[in-house]
Amino acid sequence: MSNAGICVSRRQLIAGVGAAALCGGGCAMLSVSPRGAFREKERDVPLDEWADIIVAGGGPAGVAAAVSAARAGKKVRLFELQGCLGGVWTAGLLSYIFDFNKSEIGWEIIRRLDALGARRIDSGVTYDLDRNWTYEPEYMKFVCEEMCREAGVRTILQCPVVAAYRDASGRNIETIITESKSGRRAWRAKTFIDCTGDGDLAALAGCGFDYGYPGLDYGQPATMNALVAVDDGDAIAEYVSNDPAMWSRVTLPDGSTKSHHIYASHKLKMLLHEQGLDPSYGDPTLFRFHKNVFCFMANHEYRLRVDDAEAISDATMRSRREIVALASALEKLGGPWKGFRVIGTAEQIGHRDARRIHGRYTVTRNDIESGVTFDDVCTVSRFGIDIHGIDKKMNDDKAAGNSGGVKFRPFQIPLRSCIAKDADNLYMAGRNISGDFYAQASYRVTGSSVAIGEAVGKAAAGVFKPVAIVESPTLESCSDGRNS
Ligand SMILES: Cc1cc2nc3c(=O)[nH]c(=O)nc-3n(C[C@H](O)[C@H](O)[C@H](O)COP(=O)(O)OP(=O)(O)OC[C@H]3O[C@@H](n4cnc5c(N)ncnc54)[C@H](O)[C@@H]3O)c2cc1C
Numbered sequence: 001m002s003n004a005g006i007c008v009s010r011r012q013l014i015a016g017v018g019a020a021a022l023c024g025g026g027c028a029m030l031s032v033s034p035r036g037a038f039r040e041k042e043r044d045v046p047l048d049e050w051a052d053i054i055v056a057g058g059g060p061a062g063v064a065a066a067v068s069a070a071r072a073g074k075k076v077r078l079f080e081l082q083g084c085l086g087g088v089w090t091a092g093l094l095s096y097i098f099d100f101n102k103s104e105i106g107w108e109i110i111r112r113l114d115a116l117g118a119r120r121i122d123s124g125v126t127y128d129l130d131r132n133w134t135y136e137p138e139y140m141k142f143v144c145e146e147m148c149r150e151a152g153v154r155t156i157l158q159c160p161v162v163a164a165y166r167d168a169s170g171r172n173i174e175t176i177i178t179e180s181k182s183g184r185r186a187w188r189a190k191t192f193i194d195c196t197g198d199g200d201l202a203a204l205a206g207c208g209f210d211y212g213y214p215g216l217d218y219g220q221p222a223t224m225n226a227l228v229a230v231d232d233g234d235a236i237a238e239y240v241s242n243d244p245a246m247w248s249r250v251t252l253p254d255g256s257t258k259s260h261h262i263y264a265s266h267k268l269k270m271l272l273h274e275q276g277l278d279p280s281y282g283d284p285t286l287f288r289f290h291k292n293v294f295c296f297m298a299n300h301e302y303r304l305r306v307d308d309a310e311a312i313s314d315a316t317m318r319s320r321r322e323i324v325a326l327a328s329a330l331e332k333l334g335g336p337w338k339g340f341r342v343i344g345t346a347e348q349i350g351h352r353d354a355r356r357i358h359g360r361y362t363v364t365r366n367d368i369e370s371g372v373t374f375d376d377v378c379t380v381s382r383f384g385i386d387i388h389g390i391d392k393k394m395n396d397d398k399a400a401g402n403s404g405g406v407k408f409r410p411f412q413i414p415l416r417s418c419i420a421k422d423a424d425n426l427y428m429a430g431r432n433i434s435g436d437f438y439a440q441a442s443y444r445v446t447g448s449s450v451a452i453g454e455a456v457g458k459a460a461a462g463v464f465k466p467v468a469i470v471e472s473p474t475l476e477s478c479s480d481g482r483n484s
Helices: 010-014 019-022 061-070 105-114 137-152 200-206 233-239 260-276 309-333 364-372 392-395 437-443 446-463
Strands: 053-056 076-079 133-135 154-156 162-165 173-180 183-188 190-194 226-229 249-252 257-259 283-288 293-297 341-345 377-381 410-413 426-429
Touching: 053 061, 061 076, 061 105, 061 137, 061 446, 076 426, 105 137, 105 446, 133 137, 133 283, 133 293, 137 154, 162 200, 173 200, 190 200, 190 446, 200 426, 226 309, 233 260, 233 283, 257 260, 260 283, 260 309, 309 341, 309 410, 364 410, 364 437, 377 437, 377 446, 410 437, 426 446, 437 446
Parallel strands: 053 076, 053 190, 076 154, 190 426
Antiparallel strands: 162 173, 173 183, 226 293, 226 341, 249 257, 283 293, 377 410
Protein backbone atom coordinates (compact mmCIF):
# COMPACT_ATOMS: atom_id res chain seq x y z
CA MET A 1 0.00 0.00 0.00
CA SER A 2 1.31 3.49 -0.77
CA ASN A 3 1.48 6.28 1.75
CA ALA A 4 -1.65 7.79 0.25
CA GLY A 5 -3.47 5.27 2.43
CA ILE A 6 -1.36 6.04 5.47
CA CYS A 7 -1.53 9.83 5.39
CA VAL A 8 -4.25 11.77 7.10
CA SER A 9 -7.48 11.54 5.13
CA ARG A 10 -9.24 14.47 3.51
CA ARG A 11 -12.05 14.10 6.06
CA GLN A 12 -9.61 14.32 8.96
CA LEU A 13 -8.10 17.43 7.42
CA ILE A 14 -11.52 19.04 7.08
CA ALA A 15 -12.17 18.08 10.69
CA GLY A 16 -9.28 20.35 11.59
CA VAL A 17 -6.49 17.82 12.03
CA GLY A 18 -3.72 19.56 10.10
CA ALA A 19 -1.08 17.33 8.58
CA ALA A 20 1.74 19.65 9.66
CA ALA A 21 0.59 19.65 13.26
CA LEU A 22 0.47 15.88 13.26
CA CYS A 23 3.62 14.92 11.49
CA GLY A 24 6.11 17.75 11.45
CA GLY A 25 5.84 18.60 7.76
CA GLY A 26 5.34 15.11 6.29
CA CYS A 27 2.56 12.58 6.71
CA ALA A 28 4.68 10.14 8.65
CA MET A 29 3.08 9.03 11.88
CA LEU A 30 -0.62 8.65 11.52
CA SER A 31 -1.80 5.24 12.50
CA VAL A 32 -2.93 6.22 16.00
CA SER A 33 -6.32 7.86 15.61
CA PRO A 34 -5.94 11.48 16.70
CA ARG A 35 -8.31 12.62 19.41
CA GLY A 36 -7.76 16.31 18.77
CA ALA A 37 -4.89 18.65 18.03
CA PHE A 38 -2.72 20.83 20.25
CA ARG A 39 -0.79 23.68 18.67
CA GLU A 40 2.72 23.93 20.12
CA LYS A 41 4.19 27.42 20.60
CA GLU A 42 6.81 28.50 18.06
CA ARG A 43 10.23 28.75 19.67
CA ASP A 44 13.93 28.98 18.81
CA VAL A 45 16.02 25.85 19.34
CA PRO A 46 19.84 25.55 19.24
CA LEU A 47 21.15 25.01 15.68
CA ASP A 48 24.33 23.10 14.75
CA GLU A 49 25.83 23.21 11.22
CA TRP A 50 29.09 21.29 11.81
CA ALA A 51 28.36 18.17 9.74
CA ASP A 52 28.72 17.56 6.00
CA ILE A 53 26.58 14.45 6.26
CA ILE A 54 23.93 13.49 8.79
CA VAL A 55 23.06 9.82 9.22
CA ALA A 56 19.77 9.03 11.00
CA GLY A 57 19.81 5.59 12.64
CA GLY A 58 22.84 3.59 13.79
CA GLY A 59 21.88 0.03 12.86
CA PRO A 60 23.89 -2.19 10.47
CA ALA A 61 23.23 0.17 7.54
CA GLY A 62 23.77 3.37 9.53
CA VAL A 63 27.07 2.28 11.06
CA ALA A 64 28.38 1.23 7.63
CA ALA A 65 27.19 4.46 5.98
CA ALA A 66 28.61 6.71 8.71
CA VAL A 67 31.98 4.92 8.82
CA SER A 68 32.49 4.85 5.04
CA ALA A 69 31.54 8.53 4.65
CA ALA A 70 33.81 9.56 7.54
CA ARG A 71 36.71 7.51 6.16
CA ALA A 72 36.28 9.38 2.88
CA GLY A 73 37.05 12.57 4.79
CA LYS A 74 33.56 13.90 5.52
CA LYS A 75 32.36 15.32 8.84
CA VAL A 76 29.62 12.88 9.85
CA ARG A 77 27.05 13.09 12.60
CA LEU A 78 25.07 9.98 13.54
CA PHE A 79 21.82 10.08 15.52
CA GLU A 80 20.53 6.91 17.19
CA LEU A 81 17.26 6.37 19.02
CA GLN A 82 18.54 3.61 21.32
CA GLY A 83 21.33 3.68 23.90
CA CYS A 84 23.71 1.67 21.69
CA LEU A 85 24.69 1.26 18.06
CA GLY A 86 23.83 -1.85 16.05
CA GLY A 87 20.03 -1.67 15.67
CA VAL A 88 18.43 -5.08 15.29
CA TRP A 89 21.88 -6.64 15.82
CA THR A 90 22.14 -5.32 19.37
CA ALA A 91 19.04 -3.54 20.74
CA GLY A 92 17.09 -6.25 18.85
CA LEU A 93 19.35 -9.14 20.07
CA LEU A 94 19.29 -10.75 16.62
CA SER A 95 22.45 -12.87 17.11
CA TYR A 96 22.25 -14.56 13.69
CA ILE A 97 23.58 -13.04 10.49
CA PHE A 98 22.86 -13.84 6.85
CA ASP A 99 24.57 -13.14 3.52
CA PHE A 100 27.39 -11.21 5.11
CA ASN A 101 30.77 -11.74 3.48
CA LYS A 102 30.46 -9.35 0.57
CA SER A 103 31.54 -5.82 1.53
CA GLU A 104 34.71 -4.24 2.91
CA ILE A 105 33.06 -3.12 6.12
CA GLY A 106 31.36 -6.50 6.42
CA TRP A 107 34.75 -8.25 6.33
CA GLU A 108 36.13 -5.77 8.83
CA ILE A 109 33.28 -6.55 11.25
CA ILE A 110 34.03 -10.27 10.81
CA ARG A 111 37.71 -9.71 11.63
CA ARG A 112 36.96 -7.52 14.64
CA LEU A 113 34.46 -9.99 16.12
CA ASP A 114 36.93 -12.83 15.54
CA ALA A 115 39.64 -10.91 17.39
CA LEU A 116 37.24 -10.71 20.34
CA GLY A 117 36.27 -14.38 20.06
CA ALA A 118 32.66 -13.26 19.62
CA ARG A 119 31.61 -15.13 16.46
CA ARG A 120 30.65 -18.75 15.69
CA ILE A 121 30.83 -20.07 12.14
CA ASP A 122 28.28 -22.81 11.89
CA SER A 123 26.12 -21.89 8.99
CA GLY A 124 25.89 -25.29 7.38
CA VAL A 125 26.93 -23.66 4.09
CA THR A 126 30.11 -25.63 3.80
CA TYR A 127 31.59 -23.75 0.84
CA ASP A 128 31.12 -20.30 2.27
CA LEU A 129 31.76 -20.31 6.01
CA ASP A 130 31.71 -16.57 6.59
CA ARG A 131 28.35 -16.05 4.95
CA ASN A 132 25.97 -16.92 7.84
CA TRP A 133 27.05 -17.01 11.48
CA THR A 134 26.13 -16.18 15.08
CA TYR A 135 27.70 -13.50 17.23
CA GLU A 136 27.57 -12.18 20.78
CA PRO A 137 25.44 -9.02 20.78
CA GLU A 138 27.34 -7.17 23.52
CA TYR A 139 30.57 -7.44 21.50
CA MET A 140 28.74 -6.28 18.38
CA LYS A 141 27.76 -3.09 20.26
CA PHE A 142 31.40 -2.55 21.08
CA VAL A 143 32.57 -3.21 17.50
CA CYS A 144 30.02 -0.77 16.01
CA GLU A 145 30.89 1.92 18.54
CA GLU A 146 34.64 1.50 18.10
CA MET A 147 34.43 1.63 14.31
CA CYS A 148 32.44 4.88 14.45
CA ARG A 149 34.71 6.40 17.09
CA GLU A 150 37.90 5.52 15.22
CA ALA A 151 36.50 6.93 11.95
CA GLY A 152 35.71 10.23 13.69
CA VAL A 153 31.92 9.91 13.46
CA ARG A 154 30.22 12.07 16.07
CA THR A 155 27.51 9.83 17.50
CA ILE A 156 24.64 10.94 19.69
CA LEU A 157 22.74 8.11 21.36
CA GLN A 158 19.17 8.19 22.66
CA CYS A 159 18.51 10.99 20.24
CA PRO A 160 15.76 10.27 17.68
CA VAL A 161 15.16 12.44 14.65
CA VAL A 162 11.62 13.77 15.09
CA ALA A 163 11.08 16.35 12.33
CA ALA A 164 12.54 17.46 9.01
CA TYR A 165 12.20 20.78 7.19
CA ARG A 166 12.98 21.62 3.58
CA ASP A 167 14.74 24.61 2.01
CA ALA A 168 13.01 27.30 -0.04
CA SER A 169 13.27 25.25 -3.25
CA GLY A 170 11.31 22.46 -1.58
CA ARG A 171 13.65 19.89 -3.15
CA ASN A 172 16.22 19.58 -0.34
CA ILE A 173 16.08 18.72 3.32
CA GLU A 174 17.68 21.68 5.09
CA THR A 175 17.18 21.12 8.82
CA ILE A 176 16.28 18.20 11.00
CA ILE A 177 15.13 18.25 14.61
CA THR A 178 16.10 15.77 17.31
CA GLU A 179 14.64 15.30 20.76
CA SER A 180 16.81 14.06 23.62
CA LYS A 181 17.86 14.79 27.20
CA SER A 182 19.27 18.03 25.75
CA GLY A 183 15.79 18.99 24.58
CA ARG A 184 14.84 19.81 20.99
CA ARG A 185 17.80 20.68 18.78
CA ALA A 186 18.18 21.61 15.11
CA TRP A 187 20.91 20.26 12.81
CA ARG A 188 21.92 21.08 9.27
CA ALA A 189 24.07 19.31 6.67
CA LYS A 190 24.42 19.22 2.91
CA THR A 191 23.46 15.55 2.69
CA PHE A 192 21.26 13.25 4.75
CA ILE A 193 21.11 9.45 4.89
CA ASP A 194 18.03 7.71 6.27
CA CYS A 195 19.15 4.51 8.00
CA THR A 196 16.32 4.37 10.51
CA GLY A 197 15.17 1.00 9.20
CA ASP A 198 11.61 2.28 9.28
CA GLY A 199 12.30 5.21 6.92
CA ASP A 200 11.42 7.81 9.59
CA LEU A 201 13.55 10.65 8.23
CA ALA A 202 12.25 10.39 4.67
CA ALA A 203 8.68 10.10 5.88
CA LEU A 204 9.08 13.10 8.18
CA ALA A 205 10.40 15.04 5.18
CA GLY A 206 7.25 14.18 3.24
CA CYS A 207 8.80 11.68 0.82
CA GLY A 208 6.51 9.10 -0.74
CA PHE A 209 6.72 5.47 0.35
CA ASP A 210 5.04 2.09 0.17
CA TYR A 211 4.44 -0.18 3.09
CA GLY A 212 3.37 -3.74 3.78
CA TYR A 213 2.06 -6.69 1.79
CA PRO A 214 0.67 -5.87 -1.63
CA GLY A 215 -2.82 -4.47 -1.02
CA LEU A 216 -2.58 -4.45 2.78
CA ASP A 217 -1.51 -1.70 5.17
CA TYR A 218 0.57 -3.89 7.47
CA GLY A 219 3.77 -5.81 6.94
CA GLN A 220 5.48 -9.02 7.96
CA PRO A 221 5.22 -10.06 11.62
CA ALA A 222 7.59 -8.47 14.14
CA THR A 223 9.58 -10.50 16.66
CA MET A 224 10.95 -10.01 20.15
CA ASN A 225 14.22 -11.89 20.48
CA ALA A 226 15.58 -13.08 23.81
CA LEU A 227 18.82 -14.48 25.18
CA VAL A 228 18.52 -17.67 27.20
CA ALA A 229 21.02 -19.78 29.12
CA VAL A 230 20.90 -23.42 30.20
CA ASP A 231 23.15 -25.45 32.50
CA ASP A 232 24.45 -27.74 29.72
CA GLY A 233 24.22 -26.39 26.16
CA ASP A 234 25.19 -29.73 24.59
CA ALA A 235 22.29 -31.49 26.28
CA ILE A 236 19.70 -29.65 24.16
CA ALA A 237 21.66 -29.82 20.87
CA GLU A 238 18.90 -31.60 18.97
CA TYR A 239 16.61 -28.61 19.59
CA VAL A 240 19.16 -26.07 18.37
CA SER A 241 19.10 -24.83 14.78
CA ASN A 242 22.74 -24.09 14.20
CA ASP A 243 24.67 -26.63 16.21
CA PRO A 244 27.59 -27.46 13.91
CA ALA A 245 27.75 -31.06 15.05
CA MET A 246 24.13 -31.50 14.12
CA TRP A 247 23.95 -29.58 10.87
CA SER A 248 22.71 -31.91 8.21
CA ARG A 249 19.51 -33.06 6.63
CA VAL A 250 17.47 -35.25 8.96
CA THR A 251 15.58 -38.30 7.67
CA LEU A 252 12.09 -38.56 9.17
CA PRO A 253 10.19 -41.83 9.82
CA ASP A 254 8.22 -41.35 6.58
CA GLY A 255 11.49 -41.27 4.62
CA SER A 256 11.35 -37.55 3.81
CA THR A 257 14.26 -35.30 4.76
CA LYS A 258 14.29 -31.94 6.46
CA SER A 259 17.04 -29.45 7.20
CA HIS A 260 18.24 -29.71 10.77
CA HIS A 261 16.84 -26.23 11.48
CA ILE A 262 13.28 -27.22 10.53
CA TYR A 263 13.66 -30.51 12.40
CA ALA A 264 15.02 -28.83 15.53
CA SER A 265 12.41 -26.09 15.63
CA HIS A 266 9.62 -28.62 15.02
CA LYS A 267 10.86 -30.70 17.95
CA LEU A 268 10.94 -27.61 20.14
CA LYS A 269 7.44 -26.65 19.08
CA MET A 270 6.09 -30.15 19.86
CA LEU A 271 7.77 -30.07 23.25
CA LEU A 272 6.11 -26.74 24.02
CA HIS A 273 2.76 -28.09 22.79
CA GLU A 274 3.12 -30.96 25.25
CA GLN A 275 3.40 -28.34 27.99
CA GLY A 276 0.14 -26.75 26.78
CA LEU A 277 1.88 -23.79 25.12
CA ASP A 278 1.52 -22.73 21.51
CA PRO A 279 4.27 -20.27 20.55
CA SER A 280 3.10 -17.38 18.38
CA TYR A 281 5.95 -18.10 15.90
CA GLY A 282 5.42 -21.34 13.98
CA ASP A 283 9.17 -22.18 13.90
CA PRO A 284 10.41 -21.43 17.45
CA THR A 285 14.16 -21.36 17.13
CA LEU A 286 17.23 -21.61 19.33
CA PHE A 287 20.48 -20.29 17.84
CA ARG A 288 23.60 -21.09 19.83
CA PHE A 289 26.18 -18.34 19.98
CA HIS A 290 28.16 -19.27 23.09
CA LYS A 291 28.69 -22.46 25.07
CA ASN A 292 25.47 -22.40 27.10
CA VAL A 293 23.87 -19.23 25.73
CA PHE A 294 21.35 -19.04 22.91
CA CYS A 295 19.16 -16.62 21.02
CA PHE A 296 15.52 -17.65 21.49
CA MET A 297 13.26 -16.58 18.62
CA ALA A 298 9.80 -17.91 19.45
CA ASN A 299 7.50 -14.95 19.17
CA HIS A 300 5.61 -13.23 16.36
CA GLU A 301 3.45 -10.14 16.60
CA TYR A 302 1.07 -9.91 13.66
CA ARG A 303 -0.27 -6.85 11.85
CA LEU A 304 2.02 -4.52 13.76
CA ARG A 305 2.84 -1.26 12.00
CA VAL A 306 6.16 0.54 12.41
CA ASP A 307 4.43 3.87 13.12
CA ASP A 308 2.03 2.87 15.90
CA ALA A 309 3.87 3.48 19.18
CA GLU A 310 0.97 2.37 21.36
CA ALA A 311 0.52 -0.95 19.53
CA ILE A 312 4.30 -1.49 19.50
CA SER A 313 4.41 -0.98 23.27
CA ASP A 314 1.56 -3.44 23.84
CA ALA A 315 3.23 -5.97 21.54
CA THR A 316 6.58 -5.52 23.29
CA MET A 317 5.15 -6.27 26.71
CA ARG A 318 2.96 -9.11 25.41
CA SER A 319 6.05 -10.66 23.78
CA ARG A 320 8.05 -10.54 27.00
CA ARG A 321 5.16 -12.26 28.80
CA GLU A 322 5.18 -14.99 26.17
CA ILE A 323 8.96 -15.47 26.28
CA VAL A 324 9.01 -15.80 30.08
CA ALA A 325 6.08 -18.26 29.96
CA LEU A 326 7.78 -20.44 27.31
CA ALA A 327 11.14 -20.39 29.08
CA SER A 328 9.57 -21.20 32.46
CA ALA A 329 7.78 -24.21 30.97
CA LEU A 330 11.06 -25.53 29.54
CA GLU A 331 12.93 -24.94 32.78
CA LYS A 332 10.28 -26.87 34.73
CA LEU A 333 10.98 -29.92 32.54
CA GLY A 334 14.37 -30.28 34.20
CA GLY A 335 16.75 -32.89 32.73
CA PRO A 336 18.48 -31.35 29.69
CA TRP A 337 16.48 -28.14 30.29
CA LYS A 338 17.81 -27.65 33.83
CA GLY A 339 18.66 -24.02 34.42
CA PHE A 340 16.95 -22.79 31.24
CA ARG A 341 16.53 -19.07 32.05
CA VAL A 342 15.87 -15.85 30.18
CA ILE A 343 18.93 -13.66 30.65
CA GLY A 344 17.85 -10.79 28.42
CA THR A 345 15.08 -9.61 26.14
CA ALA A 346 15.51 -7.14 23.30
CA GLU A 347 15.21 -3.44 24.01
CA GLN A 348 13.19 -3.09 20.83
CA ILE A 349 10.87 -5.49 19.08
CA GLY A 350 12.33 -6.31 15.66
CA HIS A 351 10.41 -5.07 12.62
CA ARG A 352 11.08 -7.04 9.45
CA ASP A 353 9.16 -4.66 7.24
CA ALA A 354 9.88 -1.01 6.62
CA ARG A 355 8.57 1.99 4.82
CA ARG A 356 9.98 1.44 1.35
CA ILE A 357 10.89 5.01 0.45
CA HIS A 358 10.34 5.90 -3.19
CA GLY A 359 13.71 6.13 -4.94
CA ARG A 360 14.99 7.00 -8.39
CA TYR A 361 14.56 3.29 -9.11
CA THR A 362 12.44 0.60 -7.44
CA VAL A 363 13.78 -2.95 -7.26
CA THR A 364 10.96 -5.37 -8.08
CA ARG A 365 10.21 -9.07 -8.32
CA ASN A 366 10.54 -8.69 -12.07
CA ASP A 367 14.17 -7.60 -11.61
CA ILE A 368 14.80 -10.66 -9.44
CA GLU A 369 13.30 -13.06 -11.96
CA SER A 370 14.83 -11.42 -15.03
CA GLY A 371 18.35 -11.03 -13.58
CA VAL A 372 18.60 -7.42 -14.75
CA THR A 373 22.02 -5.76 -14.30
CA PHE A 374 22.85 -2.16 -13.43
CA ASP A 375 25.82 0.14 -14.01
CA ASP A 376 25.59 1.58 -10.46
CA VAL A 377 25.39 -1.62 -8.46
CA CYS A 378 25.84 -1.37 -4.67
CA THR A 379 25.67 -5.08 -3.88
CA VAL A 380 24.03 -8.36 -4.81
CA SER A 381 21.31 -9.75 -2.56
CA ARG A 382 21.92 -13.51 -2.25
CA PHE A 383 19.49 -14.34 0.55
CA GLY A 384 16.28 -15.94 -0.72
CA ILE A 385 12.92 -14.20 -0.39
CA ASP A 386 11.67 -14.89 3.12
CA ILE A 387 8.01 -14.12 3.73
CA HIS A 388 6.66 -15.07 7.14
CA GLY A 389 3.05 -16.22 7.51
CA ILE A 390 0.95 -13.09 7.95
CA ASP A 391 -1.24 -14.44 10.74
CA LYS A 392 -1.00 -17.20 13.31
CA LYS A 393 -2.80 -19.74 11.16
CA MET A 394 -0.65 -19.13 8.09
CA ASN A 395 2.40 -19.06 10.31
CA ASP A 396 1.54 -22.47 11.74
CA ASP A 397 1.15 -23.87 8.21
CA LYS A 398 4.38 -22.35 6.90
CA ALA A 399 6.08 -20.09 9.39
CA ALA A 400 8.68 -18.53 7.11
CA GLY A 401 10.80 -19.01 4.03
CA ASN A 402 7.86 -18.51 1.66
CA SER A 403 9.03 -16.90 -1.58
CA GLY A 404 5.57 -15.65 -2.61
CA GLY A 405 5.90 -17.57 -5.86
CA VAL A 406 8.91 -15.55 -7.00
CA LYS A 407 11.63 -17.54 -8.75
CA PHE A 408 14.62 -16.34 -6.82
CA ARG A 409 18.09 -15.73 -8.13
CA PRO A 410 20.65 -13.38 -6.59
CA PHE A 411 19.85 -9.87 -7.76
CA GLN A 412 21.63 -6.53 -8.01
CA ILE A 413 20.74 -3.44 -6.01
CA PRO A 414 21.47 -0.20 -7.84
CA LEU A 415 22.50 3.02 -6.10
CA ARG A 416 19.49 4.69 -7.74
CA SER A 417 17.19 2.71 -5.45
CA CYS A 418 18.94 4.36 -2.48
CA ILE A 419 18.42 7.96 -3.64
CA ALA A 420 15.10 9.53 -2.68
CA LYS A 421 12.80 10.42 -5.54
CA ASP A 422 11.22 13.28 -3.58
CA ALA A 423 14.31 14.99 -2.11
CA ASP A 424 17.57 15.72 -3.92
CA ASN A 425 19.94 15.47 -0.95
CA LEU A 426 18.52 12.38 0.73
CA TYR A 427 19.87 8.84 0.46
CA MET A 428 18.41 5.72 2.07
CA ALA A 429 20.32 2.62 3.21
CA GLY A 430 19.22 -0.66 4.79
CA ARG A 431 15.77 -2.18 4.79
CA ASN A 432 14.03 1.12 3.89
CA ILE A 433 15.42 1.55 0.34
CA SER A 434 13.18 1.59 -2.71
CA GLY A 435 11.95 -1.90 -3.52
CA ASP A 436 8.72 -3.82 -3.72
CA PHE A 437 7.52 -6.15 -0.98
CA TYR A 438 9.25 -9.20 -2.50
CA ALA A 439 12.66 -7.59 -3.05
CA GLN A 440 12.61 -6.17 0.49
CA ALA A 441 11.87 -9.68 1.80
CA SER A 442 15.37 -10.62 0.56
CA TYR A 443 17.65 -7.59 0.88
CA ARG A 444 16.45 -6.75 4.41
CA VAL A 445 19.01 -9.12 5.95
CA THR A 446 21.98 -7.54 7.61
CA GLY A 447 24.68 -8.52 5.12
CA SER A 448 22.89 -6.52 2.45
CA SER A 449 22.14 -3.66 4.84
CA VAL A 450 25.85 -3.27 5.60
CA ALA A 451 26.88 -3.48 1.94
CA ILE A 452 24.23 -0.94 0.93
CA GLY A 453 25.20 1.35 3.83
CA GLU A 454 28.85 1.21 2.82
CA ALA A 455 28.05 2.06 -0.82
CA VAL A 456 25.69 4.87 0.13
CA GLY A 457 28.19 6.37 2.59
CA LYS A 458 30.72 6.48 -0.23
CA ALA A 459 28.18 7.97 -2.64
CA ALA A 460 27.28 10.69 -0.14
CA ALA A 461 30.99 11.44 0.21
CA GLY A 462 31.46 11.51 -3.57
CA VAL A 463 33.69 8.41 -3.83
CA PHE A 464 31.22 5.71 -4.88
CA LYS A 465 32.32 3.11 -7.43
CA PRO A 466 30.04 0.27 -8.56
CA VAL A 467 31.07 -2.95 -6.85
CA ALA A 468 32.62 -5.83 -8.76
CA ILE A 469 30.25 -8.76 -8.68
CA VAL A 470 31.64 -12.00 -7.33
CA GLU A 471 29.08 -14.78 -7.53
CA SER A 472 29.01 -17.63 -5.00
CA PRO A 473 29.87 -21.07 -6.33
CA THR A 474 26.28 -22.17 -5.80
CA LEU A 475 23.30 -19.93 -6.43
CA GLU A 476 20.85 -20.99 -3.82
CA SER A 477 17.15 -20.91 -4.50
CA CYS A 478 16.08 -19.93 -1.03
CA SER A 479 17.22 -19.00 2.42
CA ASP A 480 19.35 -22.06 3.23
CA GLY A 481 16.31 -23.35 5.11
CA ARG A 482 16.63 -20.70 7.76
CA ASN A 483 14.47 -17.68 8.44
CA SER A 484 15.20 -14.04 9.02
C1 LIG B 1 13.09 -10.77 14.20
C2 LIG B 1 14.02 -10.52 13.07
C3 LIG B 1 14.82 -11.55 12.64
C4 LIG B 1 15.73 -11.33 11.63
N1 LIG B 1 16.58 -12.33 11.29
C5 LIG B 1 17.68 -12.02 10.56
C6 LIG B 1 18.75 -12.93 10.49
O1 LIG B 1 18.68 -14.02 11.05
N2 LIG B 1 19.85 -12.56 9.81
C7 LIG B 1 19.95 -11.32 9.22
O2 LIG B 1 21.01 -11.01 8.66
N3 LIG B 1 18.93 -10.44 9.25
C8 LIG B 1 17.80 -10.76 9.92
N4 LIG B 1 16.78 -9.86 10.04
C9 LIG B 1 16.76 -8.63 9.23
C10 LIG B 1 17.66 -7.55 9.77
O3 LIG B 1 17.93 -7.69 11.11
C11 LIG B 1 17.17 -6.14 9.54
O4 LIG B 1 16.37 -6.00 8.44
C12 LIG B 1 18.38 -5.22 9.51
O5 LIG B 1 18.73 -5.00 10.86
C13 LIG B 1 18.22 -3.99 8.75
O6 LIG B 1 19.26 -3.08 9.10
P1 LIG B 1 18.94 -1.53 9.17
O7 LIG B 1 20.20 -0.86 9.58
O8 LIG B 1 18.29 -1.12 7.90
O9 LIG B 1 17.80 -1.38 10.26
P2 LIG B 1 17.81 -1.55 11.89
O10 LIG B 1 18.64 -2.70 12.31
O11 LIG B 1 16.37 -1.55 12.23
O12 LIG B 1 18.50 -0.22 12.39
C14 LIG B 1 17.83 1.03 12.38
C15 LIG B 1 18.38 1.89 13.48
O13 LIG B 1 17.76 3.18 13.43
C16 LIG B 1 17.35 3.58 14.73
N5 LIG B 1 16.22 4.52 14.57
C17 LIG B 1 14.95 4.23 14.25
N6 LIG B 1 14.21 5.36 14.16
C18 LIG B 1 15.07 6.38 14.42
C19 LIG B 1 14.90 7.80 14.46
N7 LIG B 1 13.71 8.38 14.22
N8 LIG B 1 15.98 8.57 14.76
C20 LIG B 1 17.20 7.98 15.01
N9 LIG B 1 17.39 6.64 15.00
C21 LIG B 1 16.34 5.86 14.68
C22 LIG B 1 16.99 2.27 15.41
O14 LIG B 1 17.02 2.40 16.81
C23 LIG B 1 18.06 1.34 14.86
O15 LIG B 1 19.23 1.36 15.64
C24 LIG B 1 15.82 -10.05 11.02
C25 LIG B 1 14.99 -9.02 11.44
C26 LIG B 1 14.09 -9.26 12.46
C27 LIG B 1 13.25 -8.14 12.91
